[in-house]
Amino acid sequence: MNMGFLPLFFFCLIAFSNAEISSKIGINYGLLGNNLPSPSRSIKLIKHMKAGLVKLYQPVPEILKALGKTNLEVAVMVPNELISNISSNQTLADEWVKTNILPFYRKTKIRTLFIGNEILSAYGDQNKKTWFDLVPTMRRIRYSLKTHNLRNIKVGTTCAMDVLQSSFPPSNGTFRSDIAIPVIKPMLQFLNKTKSFFFIDSYPFFAWSQNYPQISLDYALFRGRTKYTDPVSNLTYTNLLDQMLDSVIFAMTKLGFGDVRLAISETGWPNAGDIDQFGANIYNAATYNRNLVRKMTAKPAIGTPARPGVVIPTTIFALFNENQKDGAGTERHWGQFYPNETAVYQIDLSGETPDHEYQALPPPTNNEPYKGKIWCVVVKGANVTALGGAVKYACSQSNRTCDAIAPTGNCYEPVSIVSHASYAFDSYWVQFRSSGGTCYFSGLATQTTKDPSHGSCKFPSVTLSV
Numbered sequence: 001m002n003m004g005f006l007p008l009f010f011f012c013l014i015a016f017s018n019a020e021i022s023s024k025i026g027i028n029y030g031l032l033g034n035n036l037p038s039p040s041r042s043i044k045l046i047k048h049m050k051a052g053l054v055k056l057y058q059p060v061p062e063i064l065k066a067l068g069k070t071n072l073e074v075a076v077m078v079p080n081e082l083i084s085n086i087s088s089n090q091t092l093a094d095e096w097v098k099t100n101i102l103p104f105y106r107k108t109k110i111r112t113l114f115i116g117n118e119i120l121s122a123y124g125d126q127n128k129k130t131w132f133d134l135v136p137t138m139r140r141i142r143y144s145l146k147t148h149n150l151r152n153i154k155v156g157t158t159c160a161m162d163v164l165q166s167s168f169p170p171s172n173g174t175f176r177s178d179i180a181i182p183v184i185k186p187m188l189q190f191l192n193k194t195k196s197f198f199f200i201d202s203y204p205f206f207a208w209s210q211n212y213p214q215i216s217l218d219y220a221l222f223r224g225r226t227k228y229t230d231p232v233s234n235l236t237y238t239n240l241l242d243q244m245l246d247s248v249i250f251a252m253t254k255l256g257f258g259d260v261r262l263a264i265s266e267t268g269w270p271n272a273g274d275i276d277q278f279g280a281n282i283y284n285a286a287t288y289n290r291n292l293v294r295k296m297t298a299k300p301a302i303g304t305p306a307r308p309g310v311v312i313p314t315t316i317f318a319l320f321n322e323n324q325k326d327g328a329g330t331e332r333h334w335g336q337f338y339p340n341e342t343a344v345y346q347i348d349l350s351g352e353t354p355d356h357e358y359q360a361l362p363p364p365t366n367n368e369p370y371k372g373k374i375w376c377v378v379v380k381g382a383n384v385t386a387l388g389g390a391v392k393y394a395c396s397q398s399n400r401t402c403d404a405i406a407p408t409g410n411c412y413e414p415v416s417i418v419s420h421a422s423y424a425f426d427s428y429w430v431q432f433r434s435s436g437g438t439c440y441f442s443g444l445a446t447q448t449t450k451d452p453s454h455g456s457c458k459f460p461s462v463t464l465s466v
């Protein structure tokens with residue numbers, strides 16, 4: 001430790017009284033699945049895991065009511081779509097609080113209210129307007145809470161790591177220039193004044209896989225064999241999450257708000273993914289989340305190198321694997337539970353279960369990137385009635401995509417909807433993968449390493465090599 005930072009550490013230790021901050025781990029209860037258990041069954045699972053808090057993405061009355069029968073703390077969210085209207089209308093803010101919070105507040109321990117979800121990440125002109133409506137809405141909602149005498153609810157918003165324009169080394173952490181002064185600074189002022197938190201969604205999984213192989217898997221999974229010393233701050237890091245969190249602290253410090261408290265609104269590790277993704281498996285997911293829980297529930301608190309000893313309230317993503325999230329395969333595999341209520345792996349969010357009491361895990365099989373060819377085809381047992389719409393979409397994205405399945409094309413035979421759909425999915429995916437196209441089609445498509453080409457019909461492929 002160097003003298004230059006001692007005064008800051010000292011100040012932090014005094015400024016952050018840990019007593020009032022819960023080190024109990026929360027769980028994000030996402031609902032983007034068409035096969036999820038009922039609220040009451042879901043809450044049983046949450047209690048089984050010994051979570052201390054539940055975070056919701058919408059104020060669902062049935063769930064808020066059911067949570068009133070528990071001792072769980074609850075975080076709810078004002079949906080992104082409402083932010084702009086509420087920002088200019090106090091009546092709307094009051095009505096929202098009256099409808100969504102007031103009826104449940106007496107029984108349900110609502111303690112956090114998020115204004116939107118990662119809205120500072122949404123690009124496009126439409127969304128940029130919302131950025132500037134964020135802090136006014138935070139103020140209006142807080143005012144409504146006060147009006148209704150709801151005094152112990154913190155108001156905040158969740159931010160993704162892309163609110164930073166640089167995060168490495170951690171001391172170089174800086175907010176994006178398009179939001180730093182007009183949005184983040186007034187937000188930090190609000191959070192500081194109201195003793196709320198800066199809530200960050202932080203995923204070492206993405207930072208690790210995007211920087212493969214420079215960052216080691218051990219470093220991302222808290223297995224602490226590697227260390228990194230920030231050449232400017234001289235702080236030494238033993239895991240990737242600390243490094244990411246401290247980059248936020250340094251960014252806040254640069255704006256003059258180095259003592260706003262930090263909380264993690266989402267973190268986690270996917271338990272499965274597509275063939276062209278790697279490191280997403282049950283073994284790594286269990287390792288990450290168990291080590292995370294151990295770190296965040298340790299007494300006395302561990303904190304991060306820039307803020308040692310400080311509790312960081314942490315909420316894991318997510319309760320269930322959610323089959324209606326689109327994007328790459330990992331998106332649908334963040335859960336602690338399958339929709340059939342079976343645990344993906346054992347986990348005790350209280351941090352009290354020692355590692356040796358957990359059953360052995362299946363060994364990881366995809367910790368290195370796959371090398372070779374991949375195709376995208378119709379998944380076995382797909383709903384044939386639904387294929388037509390998906391094919392129409394795939395083929396409408398460019399003129400070339402479906403040439404081969406036209407009557408004059410090489411892949412017209414056999415004339416079958418499944419065979420044509422496989423070609424259309426594959427052709428679409430190979431063409432658009434680099435610009436974000438995925439091989440999913442609402443669950444109708446899947447990646448394969450087996451060449452579906454037949455006769456003169458050649459399926460294009462994606463070739464991976466690292």
Ligand SMILES: *[C@@H]1O[C@H](CO)[C@@H](O)[C@H](O)[C@H]1NC(C)=O
Pocket residue numbers: 081082085
């Ligand atoms: C916002 O307000 C406008 C004008 O009153 C209304 O048309 C629109 O539906 C509102 N948006 C939402 C999401 O409620």
Ligand SMILES: *[C@@H]1O[C@H](CO)[C@@H](O)[C@H](O)[C@H]1NC(C)=O
Pocket residue numbers: 089090091092095
């Ligand atoms: C504010 O919202 C209320 C309730 O929806 C509505 O009646 C009123 O017209 C709005 N005021 C303005 C200025 O848009």
Ligand SMILES: *[C@@H]1O[C@H](CO)[C@@H](O)[C@H](O)[C@H]1NC(C)=O
Pocket residue numbers: 165166167168169172174
């Ligand atoms: C710090 O971040 C800036 C971008 O904001 C980048 O250009 C620079 O290379 C970073 N410094 C180091 C040492 O990586």
Ligand SMILES: *[C@@H]1O[C@H](CO)[C@@H](O)[C@H](O)[C@H]1NC(C)=O
Pocket residue numbers: 189192193256257
């Ligand atoms: C943050 O809040 C504290 C306590 O309310 C106050 O003393 C301090 O001046 C605030 N910091 C800034 C940068 O406004």
Ligand SMILES: *[C@@H]1O[C@H](CO)[C@@H](O)[C@H](O)[C@H]1NC(C)=O
Pocket residue numbers: 002003004005231232233234
């Ligand atoms: C880090 O260490 C170097 C070399 O010992 C020293 O010059 C520098 O001032 C230190 N930086 C801080 C922020 O303490």
Ligand SMILES: *[C@@H]1O[C@H](CO)[C@@H](O)[C@H](O)[C@H]1NC(C)=O
Pocket residue numbers: 338340341342
């Ligand atoms: C629940 O679903 C998972 C994943 O599909 C499966 O592996 C497991 O066998 C199922 N458990 C039960 C009890 O059906």
Ligand SMILES: *[C@@H]1O[C@H](CO)[C@@H](O)[C@H](O)[C@H]1NC(C)=O
Pocket residue numbers: 383384385386
């Ligand atoms: C199959 O897809 C069609 C069209 O999308 C839909 O109406 C139908 O409900 C689906 N059937 C099943 C069993 O999911």
Ligand SMILES: *[C@@H]1O[C@H](CO)[C@@H](O)[C@H](O)[C@H]1NC(C)=O
Pocket residue numbers: 396397398399
């Ligand atoms: C497809 O071809 C037609 C006619 O040649 C053209 O007008 C259209 O813009 C093309 N569409 C796409 C998506 O390339």
